[in-house]
Amino acid sequence: MKGIRGFKDILPGEVEKWQYVENEARRVFGLFGFLELRIPLLERTELFARSIGEATDIVGKEMYTFPDRDGDSLTLRPEATTSIMRAYLEHGLNVKEPVGKYFFIGPMFRYERPQKGRYRQFHQIDAEILGVQEAQADAEILVMLMRFLGGLALKNLNLQINSLGDPACRGPYRGEIQKFLRSKSEALCEDCRRRLDTNPLRVFDCKREECQAQLEGAPVVLDFLCEDCRRHFEQVKDMLDTLRLPYGVNPRMVRGLDYYTRTAFEVVAGDLGAQNAVCGGGRYDGLAEEIGGPSVPGIGFAIGVERLVMLLPEEKNYSRYPDVFLAALGKDAQRRGFILAQELRDAGVWVEIDYEGKSLKSQMRKADRLKAPCVVILGEEELKKNRAVLRDMASKAQEEVPFEEILRKVKGKNHGSGAKGR
Ligand code: ATP
Numbered sequence: 001m002k003g004i005r006g007f008k009d010i011l012p013g014e015v016e017k018w019q020y021v022e023n024e025a026r027r028v029f030g031l032f033g034f035l036e037l038r039i040p041l042l043e044r045t046e047l048f049a050r051s052i053g054e055a056t057d058i059v060g061k062e063m064y065t066f067p068d069r070d071g072d073s074l075t076l077r078p079e080a081t082t083s084i085m086r087a088y089l090e091h092g093l094n095v096k097e098p099v100g101k102y103f104f105i106g107p108m109f110r111y112e113r114p115q116k117g118r119y120r121q122f123h124q125i126d127a128e129i130l131g132v133q134e135a136q137a138d139a140e141i142l143v144m145l146m147r148f149l150g151g152l153a154l155k156n157l158n159l160q161i162n163s164l165g166d167p168a169c170r171g172p173y174r175g176e177i178q179k180f181l182r183s184k185s186e187a188l189c190e191d192c193r194r195r196l197d198t199n200p201l202r203v204f205d206c207k208r209e210e211c212q213a214q215l216e217g218a219p220v221v222l223d224f225l226c227e228d229c230r231r232h233f234e235q236v237k238d239m240l241d242t243l244r245l246p247y248g249v250n251p252r253m254v255r256g257l258d259y260y261t262r263t264a265f266e267v268v269a270g271d272l273g274a275q276n277a278v279c280g281g282g283r284y285d286g287l288a289e290e291i292g293g294p295s296v297p298g299i300g301f302a303i304g305v306e307r308l309v310m311l312l313p314e315e316k317n318y319s320r321y322p323d324v325f326l327a328a329l330g331k332d333a334q335r336r337g338f339i340l341a342q343e344l345r346d347a348g349v350w351v352e353i354d355y356e357g358k359s360l361k362s363q364m365r366k367a368d369r370l371k372a373p374c375v376v377i378l379g380e381e382e383l384k385k386n387r388a389v390l391r392d393m394a395s396k397a398q399e400e401v402p403f404e405e406i407l408r409k410v411k412g413k414n415h416g417s418g419a420k421g422r
């Protein structure tokens with residue numbers, strides 16, 4: 001039996017990169033005061049349909065939707081923002097503290113064509129600031145995002161920002177872009193012809209070249225911003241400039257979810273090929289009302305972890321290695337070694353042992369394979385003297401060590417740091 005297409009196992013060897021990325025996210029987001037909020041895998045389908053929008057690709061064709069046993073339509077979460085907002089409203093988190101800063105890390109599900117950088121179960125690192133409409137929140141979440149990505153030593157990253165305006169200025173723009181594209185509708189793909197009526201901005205999001213070509217010279221939403229939206233965008237840019245955070249303005253970036261208003265952004269990586277967006281995000285001041293709540297402004301981002309992990313520098317070693325291998329020879333030594341191993345582990349040392357009573361040569365080979373820096377050899381002779389042989393795997397030097405000194409010596413071989421790379 002095999003796993004399902006687009007659903008990937010993450011094996012040891014790769015998983016260390018994931019742990020590293022997730023730990024860094026927790027560390028950096030913590031500095032900005034973001035709290036972890038865990039959302040369920042399933043929500044009512046209606047929640048996503050209302051927030052993300054019926055005419056988007058996600059709701060239209062990518063959701064994993066199925067009836068519950070009692071007939072309710074449920075959906076595996078395709079993104080986190082909607083659920084975080086739902087949880088925030090449902091638990092009245094805004095009543096106690098109107099400004100909420102939350103992050104979430106976990107799998108998302110979209111029925112897409114699996115390929116490099118695109119899976120059906122994929123993972124996002126998600127962060128949201130709820131309850132603040134000021135441009136400073138936009139700037140701060142962008143700074144946090146870029147600090148996090150920069151700290152992972154990723155190269156060739158490009159932050160692109162745009163403003164999508166609010167419903168007031170998007171209305172007239174929608175009419176303009178519809179007018180512009182109607183004359184070219186013959187050349188658009190079938191999806192975009194449909195989008196033309198339901199959601200014309202989505203044409204910008206189309207991955208087909210023939211559709212992109214038709215957008216040459218199309219009016220852009222930036223030219224239609226109302227006074228308030230224009231000022232908001234200027235303030236965001238001004239604050240990014242103050243912090244010397246590099247970015248480019250991309251007036252053609254519209255993002256694939258309907259709930260975005262004003263600031264929208266993407267981080268694009270030069271080294272990823274076709275699936276080049278590592279992160280997407282934006283402001284969503286209308287989302288809370290869309291799902292039946294009061295007016296709560298918000299802004300957030302979602303990073304694709306699979307794509308992020310692909311970008312990690314190859315030279316860095318994310319693997320972990322044992323601190324010591326314990327090689328026991330004979331029944332008595334094995335019993336003594338079993339006790340010693342637990343004592344060392346209780347003291348915070350990563351100990352590997354052999355379970356099968358193999359020969360010394362075979363145990364040494366295993367220690368080598370595991371890249372243990374030293375081996376404690378327990379033989380019948382040493383055991384009688386309450387001593388063991390400690391072998392340094394790099395220098396091949398050996399010394400006899402009394403039992404009570406093994407811990408200190410092993411920690412010394414590991415520079416007193418315990419297991420490395422954790
Ligand atoms: P794309 O244009 O690549 O489809 P998107 O706009 O649909 O991306 P968002 O909904 O903004 O993506 O999600 C944020 C991030 O999640 C993306 O930038 C990407 O890194 C990642 N992502 C989205 N869909 C997938 C997927 N099917 N497989 C892997 N990662 C994904």
Ligand code: MG
Pocket residue numbers: 256
């Ligand atoms: Mg997509």
